[in-house]
Amino acid sequence: MKRNTILLSILLLVAGISLGQSNCLSAKLVLPQNNTSFYLNEKERPVFEWENRSADATQKFELSRSGKILYSTTVTNKILDHSPQLENIYQNGKSDTSPYQWRVYISSKECEEQVSKTGYFYVLSSNPRTVASGGAEINVTNIFCHDPAFDSLGMVHFSAQIDLINLPTSFANWDISTLTFDGNTIPVTQLKGCAAPFAPQPNSTLSIPPGITESWCLDFSVPFGSNTLLSSANGMMGSLPTVVSDLDSLPSCICNYCNSLDFINVSSSLTPVNNMQLLNYNIVQQMQINGLAPIKEFKAVIIGLRHTVNNDACKVCTKEAKNMGLFNHEFPGNPFSHPKDITNSTIVWQSGNEGNADVNNNSDYHTNQLIWTAQNPVTGVDFSTSPRVFQLPIGLPESHLECCNSEFEMCIRYIFTDINCKTCDFQVCYTNATP
Helix, strand or coil, X not given: CHHHHHHHHHHHHHCCCCECCCCCCCCEEEECCCCEEEECCCCCCXXXXXXXXXXXXXXXXXXXXXXXXXXXXXXXXXXXXXXXXXXXXXXXXXXXXXXXXXXXXXXXXXXXXXXXXXXXXXXECCCCCCCCCCCEEEEXXXXXXXXXXXXXXXXXXXXXXXXXEECCCCCCCEEEEEEEECCEEEEHHHCECCCCCXXXXXXXXXXXXXXEEEEEEEEXXXXXXXXXXXXXXXXEECCEEEEEEEEEECXXXXXXXXHHCEEEEEEEEEEECCCCXXXXXXXXXXXXXXXXXXXXXXEEEEEEEEEEECCHHHCCCCCCHXXXXXXXXXXXXCHHHCCEECCCCCCCXXXXXXXXXXXXXXXXXXXXXXXXXXXXXXXCECCCCCCEEEEEEEECCCCCCCCCCEEEXXXXXXXXXXXXXXXXXXXXXXXXXXX
């Protein structure tokens, strides 16, 4: 019967499904980005964030430096905030300028331990900000990513506030003609007011008297992958050239919108349907997503099927699409064969206002992906105010021997694209055992 198991596995893989698939994936490190610098004389500290792509797994965070493990802890969330223990490590190591390394270990009953790539960052004693002997300072603050931040040329776009300070101890006006951001010269005429963006811009030279601070805002861009910003204000103080520099960490512009959403699995079930042609099971999923903007496209994609039997003789070898663990759709005369939104207001979707999914119809009425498209892509469909309920008919492998018992685990990824073109996904697994 081993040959039957192999054949079933091959057929499921052809259909985009793996038999006994386990999500044995390593964590994907998100923040802090590699090469980011933090300074002990400033408030900002590393906050560690990663994506755990393995379900029901144990997570362990590890911090090291020069091959020596400094800190290790088990973490339940996918984020580790700053703590007194970490602060003590940074303070004790401030004389060392080598980078810290961090990794996340993922382990579960079904998977061997998976180790993430190694991230690295710096914690230094102080920010090497240069102060001119004449008493001028520059301070770049409030650095924000544009939305969208990335362009087709590989540049990342930011906005920032720049404080230009002529200390009371200086001996003359500070006349600034240009700024330099990441090696690019920016004339002061490109500065704009922060509180009032349409305020008058400086002339060709910005003159700041002693004891005065002027705050301006500007837009700038750096190549993708840049983690720090070296900036300077270039001018004259009296007859002396005065160039003042600042070094700052850049925020990550990688989207973390999905992390702010709260997916609520209100109820879910995988139940048999008796005496129905082409399908033998039905999934009913009730879901609500707090914090989510209205949706213009919703997908359900089968990503895994596990079939366990009580006896090898019960394993099924099939070439029939109806037993390959695929969604069933649009079979004439069968009201249960329509994958659909069965929430009361189904007029929000296309497909004849009946809540039916849009699928690429084919002669065998089976697919591994279902798509719902909002009738109005501008206003979308609300998933956050109240739950929505979906019916997903499906055909699973089955044995007709009375002595056979089967247990199924079906995993589906739900993918949402909102009216702002932001896409997030959530995974739900369903189980069912037959007596």
